[in-house]
Amino acid sequence: MSYHRRRHNNRGYDDDFRREVYETPEQKLKSTIFKLGEVDPILEVPRITKQLLEEPALNAPVISEGFRIAVTEQPFKIPYYAALLRELYDPVEDVDESSTASPTLGRQILDDFWKGFQASLDKLAWRDMRLSIHLFAHLTMAQVITTQSMFELLRSFAAVLDEFGVSHGRAKKAALCASEGLMIAGPVIKENPSTNVIDIISAIQAYIESSADSKRLVQPTVALFSDSVTVEAADEILDSALATLQILNSSDFSQTAESYPQPYLVAPKPSSAPFELPSILVPPEVIELDSLHTDSGEDALVKKEEWAEFYIRIFDNDVTPDPTTPAGYAVRSGLLDLIDIYEVNRKECARLLLEFPKWTLPGTFKPKPGAPPQDGVSGKDWQLESTLIETILGSLFLLPESNYKSIYYVALVTELCKLSPSTIGPAVGKSIRKMYGLLSDGLDVEVALRFVDWFAVHMSNFNFQWVWKEWVPDLDLSIQHPKRTFMRRAIDLEIRLSYYDRILKTLPEPMQNPDMKLLPVEAPGPDYEYDDPSNPNHDAAQTVLNLLRGRAKAEDVMSHLQGLKNTLETADSDSNVDSIIRSIAVQSLLHIGSRSFSHFLNAIERYLPLLRNLAAGGISSGGSPSFEARKDILDAVIAFWKHSKHMVVIVYDKLMQYQIVDPTDVVAWTFLHGRQFVATEDSSSFDAFQWSLLKGALDKANGRVVIARRRVAALRKEEDDRAAREKASDQATMEVDAEAKPDEPVVESAALTTALKAFATLTREQRNALSRALNGFVDCLVSQSNPNVRAGEVIQEKAWHNRVNWNEKEWLAWETWGWYRHFCRTFSPYLRNYAKTLGAVSFARVGPAGDPAVELFRNIWNNATGQEA
Known part of the structure; x- marks a missing residue:
């Protein structure tokens, strides 16, 4: 290998020189294993076997490390690594007798590999x-590992499902270890009279049945007021594994050979004694926790909630694999592993995904045009490109959140399109159309939001080329129909990613009609309302704007605002002068910061004293902090950026960061005034814009508690360490016969006392923000004091199957219910710790028991917080 490096020499020009980088023998050994199959794995196994056997036996740990890296980073090659280990475990007789290799090299490798597996087990690297269990399962099929020990290994993971209070995340990972190992090694395990595969299958089935209720909150399609747990257009990962195992068991695992390559079966039975896997116990889970105060006043531990994994289905079973069948599950599982492992390198991931058919059984995917006919084809003939896009989107649309940032999945699709535009492009187009169709069939609001984000970004990467005219007939739908909402959001995002006139030209004429309300009336941008000379406060605002442009001191601006207040009060005693002054100050500040993000930050930071004075009621008569003063600031922001709502989210985040307003203020404003500048002003509804504000505020409140807790923990550790050192020093100087002095109480340092007070304050703010959010949803959906906004009853009376006739009110109600569900599942770890207090306060304000809307509201809450119905 080599690399280029440029160096500027003393004569004023660059020398381009090359330095050779040599691999050590150990690196070459690992590289040989890792690169298995670059041409043909079947032909390469004997050659690599001979090469490894010619190496000194002391290299067994190095070879084992090479296998470990290869198995965990290239799981699609595991059957061939099993074949390679099979050859190493029982070498052929014609190996050169002068070779220094030990005939037990394969056993040495397995011994060392098991040590690595035990280390992963101790760390719970699931x-x-x-993936190591996959290798063990294939080796069991190759008769290198004993069937009984493999079965006991799988049963150890199945035993996790019976643990008291086992978390869903731990149970899910353990169940997948047990089920996937059984899928591969099932044929020989079931043949063994001393093993019983039903033990494992029954344990998985019992756990799935016990956790059925929690699945409702993370289903990607929603049908309110329905007791059914059946989900259309999606498959849950554990359900798929169980269905696959049941199919395999019913056929005595005969379909395993049609699902997984088994290149090792051509070799004769090993003459050496098979390897015995040691017994294990899966260690208890390591809980990564945050601490906060609960209803009881004690510190509680917060663990991120883990939910069922529903992967959305876009295509029919004859186009993409059905994950509830053995072959379909094997393909999807393999692709998901690739997407997960190569998150660090999307380009390499895209390349490997397109090469995936090379590592599957012949006939799994349709051959490329012009490819020679394949022998022994399985006859599945799935479409590779559609399968890849469906799997990636399934990962992107996991609820309540995807495993990685959305941008990774978006970029991965883009890389696939670049590598194979003629085949991936049509698959992307079909996926968009299929997902768009699901918008009418109850697609979850959060999934719909991610869908529109992906659509807009993908269009921006490919010149915004989309056949919008296909959707023109949907302009006859209600303006709040999910399809109309999708078009409106997509166009808004495309404009943000490009510019107004360019996007306008891509749309058919009917969509450009202002009556369709798909496009803003003008290019998005700031709206400084005092720029109009006809505004009665134009002159006053200009004086403030000139001061800010001149970088006047904050004290001078505050003094000028007080003078303006006195003048305006004299001229117009009927107006709310305090609100006008705050609006002028904030909008003027935003105006000078509207040129760029850096201008905005500079303006905010320069005039922090001014903003804090405004938020504290400095110009009001009372001069005390109030929600009204902070509400005026928030109102001024959205008035200025009403044509660019994403800027409202950004500004609010900065106002909370600099503690001009509190998260509770933003939460309250979101529910009370969030619809002031959106498509409808129905106070009983809640949309994606409001959700972005709410989530930002709650994330800020929760994040502050986490930081404060870590600060307290760090200070406590410092004090404990200091106390331990002092005690050790005292004991070292103490005389042997001296009387032992009683331990003196530990006095907290001033820093720790301050940190504890800050932690208590932030925890109280967190609880208030969560409480205000829950009360907001109560007011929207089930408030007994406002029967005219009983959105649940609206949908109950006009059932889901009649949604084609729904009007704006019904669709707004449906979306509001969707965001309430997402609120509960997203923030469930924190809601659980305050469930007693929050529930008691909020549910005292809901309608009567037995009301369908109230019961639905309570059921969603109970599922999210783990309460009994």
Whole structure:
């Protein structure tokens, strides 16, 4: 290998020189294993076997490390690594007798590999464990590992499902280890009279049945007021694994050979004694926790909630694999592993995804045009490109959140399009059309939001080329129909990613009609309302604007505002002068910061004293902090950026960061005034814009508590360490016969006392923000004091199957219910710790028991917080 490096020499020009980088023998050994199959794995196995056997036996740990890296980073090659280990475990007789290799090299490798597996087990590195179990399962099929020990290994993971209070995340990972190992090694395990595969299958089935209720909150399609747990257009990962195992068991695992390559079966039975896997116990889970105060006043531990994984289905079973069948599950599982492992390198991931058919059984995917006919084809003939896009989107649309940032999945699709535009492009187009169709069939509001984000970004990467005219007939739908909402959001995002006139030209004429309300009336931008000379406060605002442009001191601006207040009060005693002054000051500040993000930050930071004075009621008569003063600031922001709502989210985030307003203020404003400048002003509804504000505020409140807790923990550790050192020093100087002095109480340092007070304050703010959010949804959906906004009853009376006739009110109600569900599942770890207080306060304000809307509201809450119905 080599690399280029440029160096500027003393004569004023660059020398381009090359330095050779040599691999050590150990690196070459690992590289040989890792690169298995670059041409043909079947032909390469004997050659690599001979090469490894010629190496000194002391290299067994190095070879084992090479296998570990290869298995955990290239799981699609595991059957061939099993074949390679099979050859190493029982070498052929014609190996050169002068070779220094030991005939037990394969056993040495397995011994060392098991040590690595045990290390992964101790760390609970679940993916590494599961992929290692895949290798063990294939080796069991190759008769290198004993059937009984493999069965006991799988049963150890199945035993996790019976643990008291086991979390869903731990149970899910353990169940996948047990089920996927059984899928591969099932044929020989079931043949063994001393093993019983039903033990494992029954354990998985019992756990799935016990956790059925929690699945409702993360289903990607929603049908309110329905007791059914059946989900259309999606498959849950554990359900798929169980269905696959049941199919395999019913056929005595005969379909395993049609699902997984088994290149090792051509070799004769090993003459050496098979390897015995040691017994294990899966260690208890390591809980990564945050601490906060609960209803009881004590510190509680917060663990991120883990939910069922529903992967959305876009295409029919004859186009993409059905994950509830053995072959379909094997393909999807393999692709998901690739997407997960190569998150660090999307380009390499895209390349490997397109090469995936090379590592599957012949006939799994349709051959490329012009490819020679394949022998022994399985006859599945799935479309590779559609399968890849469906799997990636399934990962992107996981609820309540995807495993990685959305941008990774978006970029991965883009890389696939670049590598194979003629085949991936049509698959992307079909996926968009299929997902768009699901918008009418109850697609979850959060999934719909991610869908529109992906659509807009993908269009921006490919010149915004889309056949919008296909959707022109949908302009006859209600303006709040999910399809109309999708078009409106997509166009808004495309304009943000490009510019107004360009996007306008891509749309058919009917969509450009202002009556369709798809496009803003003008290019998005700031709206400084005092710029109009006809505004009665134009002159006053200009004086403030000139001061800010001149970088006047904050004290001078505050003094000028007080003078303006006195003048305006004299001229117009009927107006709310305090609100006008705050609006002028904030909008003027935003105006000078509207040129760029850096201008905005500079303006905010320069005039922090001014903003804090305004928020504290400095110009009001009372001069005390109030929600009204902070509400005026928030109102001024959205008035200025009403044509660019994403800027409202950004500004609010900065106002909370600099503690001009509190998260509770933003939460309250979101529910009370969030619809002031959106498509409808129905106070009982809640949309995606409001959700972005709400989530930003709650994330800020929760994040502050986490930081404060870590600060307290760090200070406590410092004090404990200091106390331990002092005690050790005292004991070292103490005389042997001296009387032992009683331990003196530990006095907290001033820093720790301050940190504890800050932690208590932030925890109280967190609880208030969560409480205000829950009360907001109560007011929107089930408030007994406002029967005219009983959105639940609206949908109950006009059932889901009649949604084609729904009007704006019904669709707004449906969306509001969707955001309430998403609020509960997203913030469930924090809601659980305050469930007693929050529930008691909020549910005292809801309608009567037995009301369908009230019961639905309570059921969603109970599922999210783990309460009994």
